Amino acid sequence: xxxxxxxxxxxxxxxxxxxxxxxxxxxxxxxxxxxxxxxxxxxxxxxxxxxxxxxxxxxxxxxxxxxxxxxxxxxxxxxxxxxxxxxxxxxxxxxxxxxxxxxxxxxxxxxxxxxxxxxxxxxxxxxxxxxxxxxxxxxxxxxxxxxxxxxxxxxxxxxxxxxxxxxxxxxxxxxxxxxxxxxxx
Numbered sequence: 001x002x003x004x005x006x007x008x009x010x011x012x013x014x015x016x017x018x019x020x021x022x023x024x025x026x027x028x029x030x031x032x033x034x035x036x037x038x039x040x041x042x043x044x045x046x047x048x049x050x051x052x053x054x055x056x057x058x059x060x061x062x063x064x065x066x067x068x069x070x071x072x073x074x075x076x077x078x079x080x081x082x083x084x085x086x087x088x089x090x091x092x093x094x095x096x097x098x099x100x101x102x103x104x105x106x107x108x109x110x111x112x113x114x115x116x117x118x119x120x121x122x123x124x125x126x127x128x129x130x131x132x133x134x135x136x137x138x139x140x141x142x143x144x145x146x147x148x149x150x151x152x153x154x155x156x157x158x159x160x161x162x163x164x165x166x167x168x169x170x171x172x173x174x175x176x177x178x179x180x181x182x183x184x185x
Contacts, residue, residue: 033089080164
């Protein structure tokens, strides 16, 4: 379920960690990110090599009858009784038109767009977050797009996004992820 989770949220606030992205040491909460959409993670190794491509920002899976396209995005989860929010690096699926538009403007500093997408990872604390509809907000430059779940979609994750989660709940989720990650080492 958490295959591909790279960074771990450290429960002790004063603990430093080395960021695998920038190589610097930080003391704030690291982002939790998935290195691939679940669709890619669940492929057998031979299919990953044969029908899929994956890099830091893009993933394409070419099945005989369809092509799935994904981009890496950011989700910011508000912690209403804490001084920091949780940051996630997730994947969303996009239509071919949106994917190609985003990819063609990937390095543009002055390009802005909003795309429709579907979450393509399962987040801790929820039975299933796959296919939650989101707006993918791209503001150009080197920052990854931020996702905003559709408020009208009835799902506990969407409610938590708009209402925030308690620090205690955030800590519980992080501890669960940390435990699963350590169990798989």
